[in-house]
Amino acid sequence: MQELKDIIRDVPDFPKKGILFKDITTLLADAKSYQRMIDHLSHRYTAERIDKVLGIEARGYIIGAALAYKLGAGMILVRKPGKLPSETFRKSYALEYGTDTLEIHVDAIKKGERILIADDLLATGGTAAAVAEMVTEMGGEIVDCCFMVELEFLNGRQRLPEGKVFSLLQF
Ligand code: AMP
Secondary structure: HHHHHHHHHHEEEOOOOOOEEEOOHHOOOOHHHHHHHHHHHOOOOOOOOEEEEEEEEEEEHHHHHHHHHHHHHEEEEOOOOOOOOEEEEEEEEOOOEEEEEEEEEOOOOOOOOOOEEEEEOOOOOOHHHHHHHHHHHOOOOOEEEEEEEEEHHHHHHHHOOOOEEEOOOOO
Protein backbone atom coordinates (compact mmCIF):
# COMPACT_ATOMS: atom_id res chain seq x y z
CA MET A 1 0.00 0.00 0.00
CA GLN A 2 2.96 2.31 0.66
CA GLU A 3 3.85 2.10 -3.06
CA LEU A 4 0.38 3.33 -3.97
CA LYS A 5 0.69 6.18 -1.48
CA ASP A 6 4.10 7.17 -2.79
CA ILE A 7 2.92 7.48 -6.38
CA ILE A 8 0.28 10.11 -5.49
CA ARG A 9 1.74 13.54 -6.22
CA ASP A 10 1.53 16.33 -3.64
CA VAL A 11 0.85 19.76 -5.14
CA PRO A 12 1.23 22.54 -2.57
CA ASP A 13 -1.03 25.60 -2.66
CA PHE A 14 -3.56 24.18 -5.16
CA PRO A 15 -6.29 25.27 -5.82
CA LYS A 16 -5.49 27.94 -3.24
CA LYS A 17 -2.76 28.84 -0.78
CA GLY A 18 -2.44 26.50 2.18
CA ILE A 19 -4.06 23.45 0.53
CA LEU A 20 -1.84 20.43 -0.13
CA PHE A 21 -3.57 18.86 -3.12
CA LYS A 22 -3.34 15.08 -3.45
CA ASP A 23 -3.00 14.61 -7.20
CA ILE A 24 -4.18 11.08 -8.03
CA THR A 25 -3.56 11.44 -11.77
CA THR A 26 -0.03 10.08 -11.27
CA LEU A 27 -1.48 6.88 -9.76
CA LEU A 28 -4.13 6.54 -12.47
CA ALA A 29 -1.53 6.95 -15.22
CA ASP A 30 0.45 3.98 -13.91
CA ALA A 31 -1.24 0.82 -15.26
CA LYS A 32 -0.21 -1.49 -12.41
CA SER A 33 -1.13 0.99 -9.68
CA TYR A 34 -4.56 1.75 -11.12
CA GLN A 35 -5.30 -1.96 -11.45
CA ARG A 36 -4.08 -2.72 -7.92
CA MET A 37 -6.12 0.13 -6.47
CA ILE A 38 -9.35 -1.05 -8.14
CA ASP A 39 -8.65 -4.70 -7.26
CA HIS A 40 -8.12 -3.84 -3.58
CA LEU A 41 -11.26 -1.72 -3.39
CA SER A 42 -13.50 -4.15 -5.27
CA HIS A 43 -12.24 -7.14 -3.28
CA ARG A 44 -13.84 -5.68 -0.18
CA TYR A 45 -17.30 -5.83 -1.78
CA THR A 46 -17.29 -9.08 -3.76
CA ALA A 47 -19.35 -10.86 -1.09
CA GLU A 48 -21.90 -8.01 -0.87
CA ARG A 49 -24.95 -7.51 -3.03
CA ILE A 50 -24.48 -4.12 -4.64
CA ASP A 51 -27.15 -2.93 -7.03
CA LYS A 52 -25.51 0.33 -8.07
CA VAL A 53 -22.30 2.26 -7.62
CA LEU A 54 -22.83 6.01 -7.28
CA GLY A 55 -19.89 8.08 -8.54
CA ILE A 56 -19.39 11.66 -7.39
CA GLU A 57 -18.42 14.15 -10.14
CA ALA A 58 -15.84 14.00 -11.50
CA ARG A 59 -12.98 11.93 -10.15
CA GLY A 60 -15.43 9.61 -8.41
CA TYR A 61 -16.41 8.31 -11.86
CA ILE A 62 -12.91 6.97 -12.50
CA ILE A 63 -13.13 4.79 -9.42
CA GLY A 64 -16.88 4.17 -9.43
CA ALA A 65 -17.12 2.97 -13.03
CA ALA A 66 -14.28 0.48 -12.64
CA LEU A 67 -15.83 -0.82 -9.40
CA ALA A 68 -19.29 -1.15 -10.98
CA TYR A 69 -17.84 -3.15 -13.86
CA LYS A 70 -15.91 -5.46 -11.54
CA LEU A 71 -18.84 -5.95 -9.17
CA GLY A 72 -21.43 -6.43 -11.89
CA ALA A 73 -23.39 -3.44 -10.59
CA GLY A 74 -25.07 -0.52 -12.34
CA MET A 75 -23.34 2.86 -12.45
CA ILE A 76 -25.15 6.08 -11.53
CA LEU A 77 -23.94 9.67 -11.39
CA VAL A 78 -24.10 12.60 -9.03
CA ARG A 79 -23.43 15.77 -11.04
CA LYS A 80 -23.05 19.50 -10.70
CA PRO A 81 -26.28 21.42 -11.48
CA GLY A 82 -27.52 21.65 -15.05
CA LYS A 83 -25.59 18.66 -16.43
CA LEU A 84 -28.14 15.86 -16.10
CA PRO A 85 -30.73 15.88 -18.89
CA SER A 86 -33.77 14.32 -17.23
CA GLU A 87 -35.69 15.22 -14.06
CA THR A 88 -33.38 15.56 -11.06
CA PHE A 89 -33.38 15.48 -7.27
CA ARG A 90 -31.16 18.30 -5.95
CA LYS A 91 -29.39 19.00 -2.74
CA SER A 92 -27.48 22.07 -1.58
CA TYR A 93 -24.91 21.84 1.15
CA ALA A 94 -22.63 24.22 3.02
CA LEU A 95 -19.00 24.73 2.03
CA GLU A 96 -16.36 26.61 4.01
CA TYR A 97 -17.47 29.71 2.10
CA GLY A 98 -20.89 29.56 0.44
CA THR A 99 -22.85 26.56 -0.75
CA ASP A 100 -22.71 23.96 -3.47
CA THR A 101 -25.45 21.94 -5.17
CA LEU A 102 -25.50 18.41 -6.53
CA GLU A 103 -28.06 16.59 -8.67
CA ILE A 104 -29.06 13.03 -9.37
CA HIS A 105 -31.71 11.69 -11.75
CA VAL A 106 -34.92 11.03 -9.80
CA ASP A 107 -35.19 7.54 -11.29
CA ALA A 108 -31.53 6.59 -10.71
CA ILE A 109 -32.28 4.89 -7.37
CA LYS A 110 -35.26 2.63 -6.72
CA LYS A 111 -36.56 2.05 -3.19
CA GLY A 112 -34.45 -0.48 -1.29
CA GLU A 113 -31.60 -0.64 -3.80
CA ARG A 114 -28.20 -1.21 -2.27
CA ILE A 115 -25.84 1.62 -3.17
CA LEU A 116 -22.06 1.89 -2.95
CA ILE A 117 -20.94 5.54 -2.94
CA ALA A 118 -17.52 6.12 -4.54
CA ASP A 119 -15.20 9.10 -4.69
CA ASP A 120 -11.49 9.67 -5.07
CA LEU A 121 -10.84 11.44 -1.81
CA LEU A 122 -12.50 12.06 1.56
CA ALA A 123 -11.51 15.47 2.93
CA THR A 124 -13.99 17.32 5.18
CA GLY A 125 -16.74 14.88 4.16
CA GLY A 126 -19.18 17.65 3.19
CA THR A 127 -19.68 16.39 -0.34
CA ALA A 128 -20.03 12.72 0.54
CA ALA A 129 -22.36 13.52 3.46
CA ALA A 130 -24.68 15.43 1.11
CA VAL A 131 -24.61 12.52 -1.34
CA ALA A 132 -25.30 10.00 1.44
CA GLU A 133 -28.33 12.06 2.51
CA MET A 134 -29.60 12.11 -1.08
CA VAL A 135 -29.34 8.33 -1.34
CA THR A 136 -31.26 7.84 1.92
CA GLU A 137 -33.90 10.43 1.03
CA MET A 138 -34.46 8.69 -2.32
CA GLY A 139 -35.04 5.37 -0.56
CA GLY A 140 -31.69 3.73 -1.29
CA GLU A 141 -29.74 1.70 1.23
CA ILE A 142 -26.10 2.71 1.65
CA VAL A 143 -23.78 -0.30 1.67
CA ASP A 144 -20.62 1.78 2.14
CA CYS A 145 -18.91 5.02 1.17
CA CYS A 146 -15.56 4.13 -0.38
CA PHE A 147 -12.62 6.36 -1.18
CA MET A 148 -9.21 5.86 -2.61
CA VAL A 149 -7.70 8.45 -0.27
CA GLU A 150 -8.71 9.75 3.17
CA LEU A 151 -7.24 12.87 4.77
CA GLU A 152 -7.69 11.59 8.30
CA PHE A 153 -6.84 14.84 10.08
CA LEU A 154 -10.01 16.42 8.65
CA ASN A 155 -12.26 13.81 10.36
CA GLY A 156 -14.58 13.63 7.36
CA ARG A 157 -15.77 10.14 8.28
CA GLN A 158 -17.55 11.55 11.33
CA ARG A 159 -20.07 13.17 8.99
CA LEU A 160 -20.86 9.90 7.20
CA PRO A 161 -23.01 6.92 8.27
CA GLU A 162 -21.24 5.18 11.14
CA GLY A 163 -19.32 2.05 10.20
CA LYS A 164 -19.98 2.62 6.49
CA VAL A 165 -16.79 4.35 5.43
CA PHE A 166 -13.78 2.73 3.83
CA SER A 167 -10.59 4.26 2.45
CA LEU A 168 -7.68 2.48 0.85
CA LEU A 169 -4.92 5.02 1.54
CA GLN A 170 -4.73 7.27 4.55
CA PHE A 171 -2.73 10.49 4.96
P1 AMP B 1 -14.78 17.23 0.95
O1 AMP B 1 -16.21 17.58 0.66
O2 AMP B 1 -14.11 18.27 1.78
O3 AMP B 1 -14.66 15.84 1.54
O4 AMP B 1 -13.99 17.23 -0.43
C1 AMP B 1 -14.64 16.87 -1.58
C2 AMP B 1 -13.79 16.74 -2.82
O5 AMP B 1 -12.79 17.74 -2.92
C3 AMP B 1 -13.10 15.42 -2.91
O6 AMP B 1 -13.90 14.58 -3.71
C4 AMP B 1 -11.81 15.72 -3.61
O7 AMP B 1 -11.92 15.43 -4.97
C5 AMP B 1 -11.60 17.19 -3.43
N1 AMP B 1 -10.51 17.50 -2.46
C6 AMP B 1 -10.66 18.11 -1.26
N2 AMP B 1 -9.48 18.30 -0.66
C7 AMP B 1 -8.55 17.77 -1.48
C8 AMP B 1 -7.11 17.63 -1.42
N3 AMP B 1 -6.40 18.08 -0.38
N4 AMP B 1 -6.49 17.03 -2.45
C9 AMP B 1 -7.21 16.57 -3.51
N5 AMP B 1 -8.54 16.68 -3.63
C10 AMP B 1 -9.22 17.27 -2.63
